[in-house]
Amino acid sequence: MNKRYVSFSLAGGRYCIPVDQVLQILRLENLMEIPKAPPYVEGVVNLRGDIIPVVGLRQRLEIQREDRREPDPRKRRIIIVRVGTRSYGLDVDEVREIVEIDDSSVATDATTVLGVRAEFVTGIARRDDSMYILLDLPRVFSAGRDLSAQLPGQS
Amino acid sequence: MTNTGLDEARLRHAFLEEAEELSQKLGDTLLALEGDRENLELINEVFRFTHSLKSESALMGYQSLSELAHRMEDVLGLARAGTLKVEKPVIDAIFAGSDLIAEMMAAISKGNRDTEFNTEAALKDLSAIVSSAPGNGHRGAPAAAAAVPAGAPAAAAAPAAAGAREIVLNDVERRQLAEARDRSESLYRITVKVAETEQMKFPRAYLVFCNLELIANVVKTDPAMDGEPVEDSLYGATTLVVTTAGNDTALREAATVDQIASVDIEPRGYEEYLAPRGARAAVSLSAAANLPPGVAAGLAPGGVPAETAPAAVSTVERTSIRVDTRKLDDLWSLIAELVLHKSHLARLSEDLGRGADVHAVREELSDSFDSLEKISSGMQQAMMDTRMIPISVIFNKFPRLVRDVSRKLGKPVELTLAGEDTEIDRSLVESLSDPLTHIIRNSLDHGIEFPEERVREGKNERGRVSVTARRQGGNIVIEIADDGRGMDTGRIRQKAVTMGIAGAQSFSEAQLLDLVFLPGFSTKDVVTDLSGRGVGMDVVATRIRGDLKGDVELRTDPGKGTRVTLVLPLTLTIVNALLVRGDNHLFAIPLTDVDSTAKVLSTEIRGEDGREISRWMEDDIPVYSLGALFGKGRRKSEEYFAVVLRHGDRKAFLLLDELIEEREIVIKPVDDLLNVHRMFSGASVLEDGRLVFILDTSLIRRENF
Numbered sequence: 037m038n039k040r041y042v043s044f045s046l047a048g049g050r051y052c053i054p055v056d057q058v059l060q061i062l063r064l065e066n067l068m069e070i071p072k073a074p075p076y077v078e079g080v081v082n083l084r085g086d087i088i089p090v091v092g093l094r095q096r097l098e099i100q101r102e103d104r105r106e107p108d109p110r111k112r113r114i115i116i117v118r119v120g121t122r123s124y125g126l127d128v129d130e131v132r133e134i135v136e137i138d139d140s141s142v143a144t145d146a147t148t149v150l151g152v153r154a155e156f157v158t159g160i161a162r163r164d165d166s167m168y169i170l171l172d173l174p175r176v177f178s179a180g181r182d183l184s185a186q187l188p189g190q191s
Numbered sequence: 192m193t194n195t196g197l198d199e200a201r202l203r204h205a206f207l208e209e210a211e212e213l214s215q216k217l218g219d220t221l222l223a224l225e226g227d228r229e230n231l232e233l234i235n236e237v238f239r240f241t242h243s244l245k246s247e248s249a250l251m252g253y254q255s256l257s258e259l260a261h262r263m264e265d266v267l268g269l270a271r272a273g274t275l276k277v278e279k280p281v282i283d284a285i286f287a288g289s290d291l292i293a294e295m296m297a298a299i300s301k302g303n304r305d306t307e308f309n310t311e312a313a314l315k316d317l318s319a320i321v322s323s324a325p326g327n328g329h330r331g332a333p334a335a336a337a338a339v340p341a342g343a344p345a346a347a348a349a350p351a352a353a354g355a356r357e358i359v360l361n362d363v364e365r366r367q368l369a370e371a372r373d374r375s376e377s378l379y380r381i382t383v384k385v386a387e388t389e390q391m392k393f394p395r396a397y398l399v400f401c402n403l404e405l406i407a408n409v410v411k412t413d414p415a416m417d418g419e420p421v422e423d424s425l426y427g428a429t430t431l432v433v434t435t436a437g438n439d440t441a442l443r444e445a446a447t448v449d450q451i452a453s454v455d456i457e458p459r460g461y462e463e464y465l466a467p468r469g470a471r472a473a474v475s476l477s478a479a480a481n482l483p484p485g486v487a488a489g490l491a492p493g494g495v496p497a498e499t500a501p502a503a504v505s506t507v508e509r510t511s512i513r514v515d516t517r518k519l520d521d522l523w524s525l526i527a528e529l530v531l532h533k534s535h536l537a538r539l540s541e542d543l544g545r546g547a548d549v550h551a552v553r554e555e556l557s558d559s560f561d562s563l564e565k566i567s568s569g570m571q572q573a574m575m576d577t578r579m580i581p582i583s584v585i586f587n588k589f590p591r592l593v594r595d596v597s598r599k600l601g602k603p604v605e606l607t608l609a610g611e612d613t614e615i616d617r618s619l620v621e622s623l624s625d626p627l628t629h630i631i632r633n634s635l636d637h638g639i640e641f642p643e644e645r646v647r648e649g650k651n652e653r654g655r656v657s658v659t660a661r662r663q664g665g666n667i668v669i670e671i672a673d674d675g676r677g678m679d680t681g682r683i684r685q686k687a688v689t690m691g692i693a694g695a696q697s698f699s700e701a702q703l704l705d706l707v708f709l710p711g712f713s714t715k716d717v718v719t720d721l722s723g724r725g726v727g728m729d730v731v732a733t734r735i736r737g738d739l740k741g742d743v744e745l746r747t748d749p750g751k752g753t754r755v756t757l758v759l760p761l762t763l764t765i766v767n768a769l770l771v772r773g774d775n776h777l778f779a780i781p782l783t784d785v786d787s788t789a790k791v792l793s794t795e796i797r798g799e800d801g802r803e804i805s806r807w808m809e810d811d812i813p814v815y816s817l818g819a820l821f822g823k824g825r826r827k828s829e830e831y832f833a834v835v836l837r838h839g840d841r842k843a844f845l846l847l848d849e850l851i852e853e854r855e856i857v858i859k860p861v862d863d864l865l866n867v868h869r870m871f872s873g874a875s876v877l878e879d880g881r882l883v884f885i886l887d888t889s890l891i892r893r894e895n896f
Binding site for chain 2: 066068069070071072073074077080082085086087088089091122124177
């Protein structure tokens, strides 16, 4: 079955997230800094009165690929996604296009993904000459954040 | 019931709403009655709730439910008449019945049938009580007959309905009755007999009628009192249909005049007079089966086979709410203003079209805009108010809970509730009820000792549990405290070390107690044995910290008791806050958490880094700094602006860069991602788009803050 994804680039790699999880795409502006936030939280945007955390995917995915080029600030975007009942922003280098990917062409053997935390990846798809990394958004936003908030003595 | 023309689901919905409230009130009043068994007022109330439940359920065709309520009513009728003493078995039987009714209603609301419940045992108990009552050899005497005072003359003791005729109401009278029902008035059928010796019956009957009119609403009489009097002898026995907000004692007083031989007052159900034909027949079937022939004859004839009971019941979505009408009135008056301004704007637009002076129009527009702004913020507030309900909707269940659990455990416990009128957001009610119940249960299970042990410890035999709610800044604070044995932090530490929790050896008491909230820590074997509290406290913590974005904290005093404090943010609400700046961020501090503002000289700050203190009034209180909390450290200065924060019994200085202003802010929830250190209770966006974080002042209570 064909599914539609929004593809974007980040540190030289290509990533995809399902179209139906994307609410909106904003220019990277009016990002407000947050005191004492985890390193991967770059700040928040105010979207019609809602306070939406913006996550730096580079840090969150722990991308290790060497890519020293600074992203072009004019191309940087925030993709607002919906995960469960909450909304988050993803800071990405450039939003590319909508791609259709057939389920059968997705390799779910995620260990082959180099340089990205495998737990955040649902699979890899090859299309034409490009390789797309499919992100597991619910995991990106939930993993490892429960205990840090509950255990005393860690702040 | 199929010919009502009314939507079945809506009817059921209305029934459930009504019945649920009745059932809750019944439970509450029963509890009160248990503590004050002679109180006739309470007996009357219990009777009334039971009676209404019976009628309402009968109207909907819930025969099992209705029959159960009917039997309870029989017992209560005897109690009301004073022929039955309200003793433990009576209370227990009524409680059992009331529980069963609550369960049935829960089942009905899920789309099940009341007939799925086995009511046999409960019915048997109730019947046994009725037949054991003095002067009640026969089973199931109706309440009305039993209500006649024992000392009344023989004529009065005869079943009331013997001389009563069936009264048929016209449309206007039916409407009157429906309105009385909506006002929750009680309906009575009164039969007044004039003494045989009285020559002129009509004036006597008329006098009774007038007396009753003064205190109640007489819907209909038979024979009629208005118009031409019929043959005088017919007034020898007059039947009146009366609704009243008062009780039957008042009715009896009003009707008891000279030359009246007997007054029979029978509570009736509205359904008898209001129900559509099918339902009415169904009612008479269930009711008549238990009534003496004379009474049964007064009801509509004919039985209806069980198939006419409501068709297969589907699940009802319970989405409707009850709102205090005053809140709606507020909203309504705002809407009225809004409409006014709308027409004003329309007129201005016309004026412009006619070439009116632009400047004048602009000025008016600007005024109008100001008013609209006021109205819209007023509407916002009013809407929020409709979402708020008193926490008593949850607290009301606790007396019963404590009663049952304490009986089961054999630990007498006194429960005190306070702050029941604290308002909380409606959406919190459901998620809050379970954790609170759980905590209270734990208090009784593990906290409160058995009476012997308490006496040995020099404590009062009765344990004490208190539940209090209050608003504190942008938070609702709920405390559940007991005077039980407390928790043994030494054992918790041992357990933590065995579980391999890093650093447990050097954990402070607060940190140790917080472990109880960790999943897997508070397993049954551990905590029961730890002698304190705790099975499933992790679930409580998940609810409170996760779903409700609040906080939960345990404090214990070994041998003296344990206190659980829940702090819940009031989402969707507006608070007065002090806007401050520190480390180039804006923060808001709820005004209720601000003791005062002050200036602190650097020379007044003592102690080492991280553990600084300074003098405030008579005490040394900790000194914290916004800069150090959120940034690189405290800016060096001779003197600092400071806020004295207050949370519970603790105070602390908070040094900051600037005090900006006091203002109202709308609280928005903050995602956990932004709040990993739980320093904020929310955030707010100012008009200019700037973001303000609302400080969670409870952090001054934390150990490693």
